[in-house]
Amino acid sequence: MKAAIMIGQGAMILFMTLISSAVSTAATVSGSEAAVVTADETSFSCIRDMTPVRHFYVDNLLGDIEGTLAAANSPEGAIYPTGSVVQLVPTEVMVKREPGTSPATSDWEFFELEVNESGSTIAKRGFVDVMNRFDGNCFTCHVPAKEKWDFICESGHGCEPIPINHKMTGALQRSDPRCGETALESGDTMALIKLKTMVIIGMTKKWLEDLF
Numbered sequence: 001m002k003a004a005i006m007i008g009q010g011a012m013i014l015f016m017t018l019i020s021s022a023v024s025t026a027a028t029v030s031g032s033e034a035a036v037v038t039a040d041e042t043s044f045s046c047i048r049d050m051t052p053v054r055h056f057y058v059d060n061l062l063g064d065i066e067g068t069l070a071a072a073n074s075p076e077g078a079i080y081p082t083g084s085v086v087q088l089v090p091t092e093v094m095v096k097r098e099p100g101t102s103p104a105t106s107d108w109e110f111f112e113l114e115v116n117e118s119g120s121t122i123a124k125r126g127f128v129d130v131m132n133r134f135d136g137n138c139f140t141c142h143v144p145a146k147e148k149w150d151f152i153c154e155s156g157h158g159c160e161p162i163p164i165n166h167k168m169t170g171a172l173q174r175s176d177p178r179c180g181e182t183a184l185e186s187g188d189t190m191a192l193i194k195l196k197t198m199v200i201i202g203m204t205k206k207w208l209e210d211l212f
C-alpha cells in the first residue's frame with residue numbers, strides 16, 4: 001500500500017516536470033509575446049535618437065521597430081506591438097507593455113519624466129491614474145482615440161485638441177537637454193517663449209483657482 005502511494009507520488013512528480021517543461025517550451029515558441037518589457041529610466045534618452053513619424057517619435061524596447069512603424073503609419077489605425085514607445089515631447093512617454101497588463105489602457109503605460117543634461121528620472125508612471133505636470137490625466141485625454149487608433153491622439157482621432165502646436169512640440173524636441181547641443185530652427189526661440197508664457201498663465205490660473 002505504502003509502496004503504491006510512493007509510486008503514485010513519483011508519477012505525479014514526473015507528470016509535473018513534463019507539464020512545466022511543456023509550458024516553458026510554449027513560452028519560448030511564442031517569442032516576443034512572452035518577452036518582458038523592462039522600462040526604467042535608462043530606457044529613455046534623447047528624443048531625437050528615436051525614429052521620427054510625422055511630428056512625433058517612436059521606438060521599440062524589444063527591437064520590433066518595424067512593427068511599431070507599421071502601426072504608426074497605418075492609414076486605418078492599428079494596435080501597436082508590445083515594446084512600442086511613443087513620444088511627442090521629451091517629458092511624456094507611452095510604452096506598450098506585455099499583453100494583459102492593463103486592459104483599460106490597451107496595455108499602454110503612461111510616464112511623466114523629469115529630464116536634464118544627465119538623463120531622465122521617472123516622476124510618475126502607471127495606467128489610468130497618471131497626471132502630467134499640468135494636472136491633466138493622460139488616460140482621460142487619450143481614451144477617445146482608443147478605437148482604431150490605439151490611444152494615439154494626433155489630430156482627428158477623437159481627442160480634444162491641446163493648445164500646443166507642432167511648432168512648439170518641435171521646439172521642445174530640438175531643445176531636449178538629454179541630446180547635448182540644441183538644434184534650434186528659426187522661430188523655435190519664439191515658440192518656446194510663447195509656450196513658457198502659456199504655462200505661466202496656466203499655472204497662475206491654477207493658483208487663483210486654488211485660492212478662491
Ligand code: HEC
Binds near residue numbers: 135
Ligand atoms: C489635456 C489632454 C492631454 C493630457 C492630459 C495628455 N495628453 Fe498626450 N496628447 C494629447 C493630444 C490631444 C495629443 C495630440 C497632439 C497633437 O499631435 O496635436 C497628445 C499627444 C501625445 C503623444 C504623441 C502621440 C499621440 O497620441 O498623438 C504622446 C506619446 C502623449 N500625448 C503622451 C501623454 C502622456 C504620457 C501623458 C500624461 C503624462 C499625456 N499625454 C497627457 C492630449 C493629452
